[in-house]
Amino acid sequence: MASITFTDYASSATARLLPFTGTNFRSNGVVFFRRLVNPLSVRTTSFRSLTIRSSSTSPPVVTAAMGSEAVAKVIDGKLVTKKIREEITAEVSKMKDEIGVVPGLAVILVGERKDSATYHMNEQKILNAVSIEKDVDGFHPLNIGRLAMRGREPLFVPCTPKGCIELLHRYGVEIKGKRAAVIGRSNIVGMPAALLLQREDATISIVHSRTKNPEEITRQADIIIAAVGQPNMVKGNWIKPGAVIIDVGINPVEDSKSARGYRLVGDVCYEEACKVASAITPVPGGVGPMTIAMLLSNTLSSAKRINNLQ
Amino acid sequence: MASITFTDYASSATARLLPFTGTNFRSNGVVFFRRLVNPLSVRTTSFRSLTIRSSSTSPPVVTAAMGSEAVAKVIDGKLVTKKIREEITAEVSKMKDEIGVVPGLAVILVGERKDSATYHMNEQKILNAVSIEKDVDGFHPLNIGRLAMRGREPLFVPCTPKGCIELLHRYGVEIKGKRAAVIGRSNIVGMPAALLLQREDATISIVHSRTKNPEEITRQADIIIAAVGQPNMVKGNWIKPGAVIIDVGINPVEDSKSARGYRLVGDVCYEEACKVASAITPVPGGVGPMTIAMLLSNTLSSAKRINNLQ
Numbered sequence: 146m147a148s149i150t151f152t153d154y155a156s157s158a159t160a161r162l163l164p165f166t167g168t169n170f171r172s173n174g175v176v177f178f179r180r181l182v183n184p185l186s187v188r189t190t191s192f193r194s195l196t197i198r199s200s201s202t203s204p205p206v207v208t209a210a211m212g213s214e215a216v217a218k219v220i221d222g223k224l225v226t227k228k229i230r231e232e233i234t235a236e237v238s239k240m241k242d243e244i245g246v247v248p249g250l251a252v253i254l255v256g257e258r259k260d261s262a263t264y265h266m267n268e269q270k271i272l273n274a275v276s277i278e279k280d281v282d283g284f285h286p287l288n289i290g291r292l293a294m295r296g297r298e299p300l301f302v303p304c305t306p307k308g309c310i311e312l313l314h315r316y317g318v319e320i321k322g323k324r325a326a327v328i329g330r331s332n333i334v335g336m337p338a339a340l341l342l343q344r345e346d347a348t349i350s351i352v353h354s355r356t357k358n359p360e361e362i363t364r365q366a367d368i369i370i371a372a373v374g375q376p377n378m379v380k381g382n383w384i385k386p387g388a389v390i391i392d393v394g395i396n397p398v399e400d401s402k403s404a405r406g407y408r409l410v411g412d413v414c415y416e417e418a419c420k421v422a423s424a425i426t427p428v429p430g431g432v433g434p435m436t437i438a439m440l441l442s443n444t445l446s447s448a449k450r451i452n453n454l455q
Numbered sequence: 456m457a458s459i460t461f462t463d464y465a466s467s468a469t470a471r472l473l474p475f476t477g478t479n480f481r482s483n484g485v486v487f488f489r490r491l492v493n494p495l496s497v498r499t500t501s502f503r504s505l506t507i508r509s510s511s512t513s514p515p516v517v518t519a520a521m522g523s524e525a526v527a528k529v530i531d532g533k534l535v536t537k538k539i540r541e542e543i544t545a546e547v548s549k550m551k552d553e554i555g556v557v558p559g560l561a562v563i564l565v566g567e568r569k570d571s572a573t574y575h576m577n578e579q580k581i582l583n584a585v586s587i588e589k590d591v592d593g594f595h596p597l598n599i600g601r602l603a604m605r606g607r608e609p610l611f612v613p614c615t616p617k618g619c620i621e622l623l624h625r626y627g628v629e630i631k632g633k634r635a636a637v638i639g640r641s642n643i644v645g646m647p648a649a650l651l652l653q654r655e656d657a658t659i660s661i662v663h664s665r666t667k668n669p670e671e672i673t674r675q676a677d678i679i680i681a682a683v684g685q686p687n688m689v690k691g692n693w694i695k696p697g698a699v700i701i702d703v704g705i706n707p708v709e710d711s712k713s714a715r716g717y718r719l720v721g722d723v724c725y726e727e728a729c730k731v732a733s734a735i736t737p738v739p740g741g742v743g744p745m746t747i748a749m750l751l752s753n754t755l756s757s758a759k760r761i762n763n764l765q
Contacts, residue, residue: 290600
């Protein structure tokens with residue numbers, strides 16, 4: 146059988162992981178499916194321990210990057226996430242007080258067990274089966290289409306690219322009129338990230354595996370979003386001095402010094418980049434936690450919309 | 456009242472323009488709406504005199520550009536269109552012989568008369584009301600979303616950008632791995648053209664009104680698609696020697712020598728561009744006729760799909 150879990154944060158202060166019985170969906174619950182093999186499984190795993198804390202936090206602050214030659218500010222995803230979770234907590238509390246409703250999020254994990262595989266599940270069919278009003282991942286083609294079109298609004302923006310843009314906003318990075326290079330063109334990160342940047346009047350270039358001179362194009366960009374899944378691919382000499390870098394990559398590389406035998410690095414060579422860029426997200430602690438926060442944000446939006454709240 | 460017409464090419468050899476009575480839609484007819492004020496009104500007008508001829512034509516040939524210094528091949532949209540219409544004619548004849556069905560296309564024109572305007576028609580609502588299976592313009596967000604996503608296929612590709620790519624194909628222009636600049640980011644041309652080029656593994660940059668250095672980015676491109684609606688905007692020094700140019704613009708400029716008092720020019724300064732580019736579409740006679748041919752092609756696809764034909 147596929148491994149199936151149901152997550153429901155029934156109060157604004159805690160998240161609970163409940164077994165899914167197949168009938169205990171809340172009427173305003175949000176359901177999504179995710180194959181464990183996809184790159185976002187890390188995120189799904191993190192989600193198991195998801196909590197929304199109501200403790201007070203400081204606004205995001207800029208901290209110095211590591212290394213004596215570092216010039217880049219660190220864009221601290223953990224701090225921003227803490228702030229966003231507080232904002233969501235407050236909104237959920239208000240919603241609960243006013244109409245007695247708390248948003249619910251259902252997660253169905255489909256594993257790689259052979260007995261599961263016999264069902265030959267089709268990703269497109271499953272994604273299409275999710276109601277667009279509950280597509281908190283924002284992966285439905287109708288959402289992507291609306292994202293691409295001027296004058297249209299998607300119901301949900303995919304969580305990781307939404308998190309990238311939110312980081313730029315919260316750190317006051319101007320997007321309008323800037324050159325932006327998006328490295329990677331996946332349906333769930335690269336492409337929607339490029340569409341979002343363009344919606345905010347950046348001039349985008351999309352770099353991918355067939356691009357002949359990726360370093361040349363990347364070097365022209367004021368904003369770089371790297372989402373390609375290649376450890377340390379973007380070197381210091383790919384980066385325009387003063388550029389802002391959002392690194393989506395989460396790549397395990399061998400590290401005998403680590404107890405686990407590996408450490409996580411981004412798509413950008415941090416040690417080199419932090420000497421050239423004006424600001425950069427660390428890995429981990431950059432985009433990763435933002436993805437989860439944006440999933441909560443989308444879940445809240447869904448619940449508000451279903452309940453006709455602003 | 457809004458001006459409403461119904462077009463139906465009932466035989467493979469002729470197109471007929473019939474008054475729309477509101478009840479005479481064919482069951483396999485395709486309906487689309489278009490406000491006359493949009494940039495494609497030229498196309499709608501052209502469509503009134505649409506005919507599909509069954510005469511034989513030569514395959515597209517490359518003709519010399521005008522001017523003694525010209526080096527660019529002329530990408531002849533009229534010739535390619537003639538060939539495509541023959542291909543469509545043959546397919547329609549075959550369909551008629553085999554299953555007795557001829558594709559139908561219904562056009563509803565909404566004019567700018569004040570008495571029409573009192574209905575406050577909403578473009579989005581009207582477009583949403585068109586069945587996706589009959590959206591031969593390919594403007595539905597679901598189509599655009601599928602166009603943007605890897606591993607997904609749109610039911611229809613918007614006609615003008617489809618025509619641009621078809622010209623590149625028919626003239627043997629390699630797209631994979633090439634740099635492409637799309638100038639303009641409209642929902643109906645610029646954005647889908649960029650998505651199509653990316654689907655074919657070009658590295659795209661999208662230039663628009665907020666781009667600070669459009670000439671610099673354009674000059675890096677091997678393929679330029681200009682769809683911005685500014686007469687002669689792209690000058691010779693914007694163009695990389697040997698680039699291929701698809702000019703979507705159809706702009707009237709004053710011309711006292713013309714009987715009409717004006718002539719049509721593209722977004723690209725043809726006189727300058729044809730000395731630098733390796734190939735270029737003329738205006739008129741480039742993309743314009745291709746748009747109409749692609750509308751017929753989409754209509755045929757729709758009829759085939761509805762009738763379960765390959």
